[in-house]
Amino acid sequence: MLLQLKNTSETDHRAVPDSAVESGSIPNSGHFIERENNWTFYPDDAALPEDHAFTIVSATRFLERAHNNETLPTGVCLRPADSTTALSDYQQQLKLICIEFPVYTDGRGYTHARLLRKRLGYSGELRAVGDIRADQMLFMLRSGIDSFDCINQPDIALLKQLTARFEHNYQPSYPLPDRAIHSM
Template identity: 40%
Template sequence: MPIIKDQQILENTWTFVEDDAPLTSGDITVSVTRWTQEKAALLQHSGKVGIRLAPADDVASLGDELPFIKLIELNFPAFTDGRTFSQARLLKNRYNYQGEIRAIGNYMADQVFYLHRVGVDSFEFNNPKDMELALSAIKDFSVRYQASTY
């Protein structure tokens, strides 16, 4: 499935591996639980490794491990759950995370502008039709009254 990254549509090279599934080759993301339980094996993985965060996951628990994590997927179970906005802001501002932050799940194209302002670098949509709308939404406003990560 394609993603939006660097304000263009690109092919997604990452695969999420469920907790009970065997690790696959290539670039993978895993849950925080799996990262915690299998960290040594994941650090030896031949591809890049990322983590998928649920809104209830504590960003602070990743602390010193962030340099090993190349992608963090912030999962939106519902577009009304704003905790992922806070997670993105904390990752970029408080923890100085340098890797990619990707929004996944059930959010709206209208939220892309605001997600980008708090540090989200890339976007995966359940409905590919939302991608063109999201690309234009990143540039919705030319004047900003509040400081942001970007």
């Protein structure tokens, strides 16, 4: 199961105008939900299905396919050492970008998220994947992540409590997405 901010599901991921991104808020409007994960990650050595609609590949494979003019999946997964800017030519075609956290103490993904939202202007679903702890999710949301696929998924009540704790923060250019979590 995924935890996700409502209204950023794959069906209407572009519903929020780009201006919202430019002004620093993260696309969303509303509640956190749990939903099924329709997407599949294909490791680099696995054959890809015909239909790429819900297919995720590594950034390396994605860029290789782009280089070879092959059809592109709509999902990509960034490892900590990958570059976000390499995706800048393709972000319009992407519906899902996953940021992998192999261990929760590796903080590179926060910068990935921030750069994807701010630098590339990516407004699709941005999903944190891997070893993610409940007490970190507030910071992930503020960096631009809007869904979570965790090894140990926290319950939604705890997430709601943790992400609602701070009314104020010292970095106004990293806002919590529209106080969405309060109304979960």
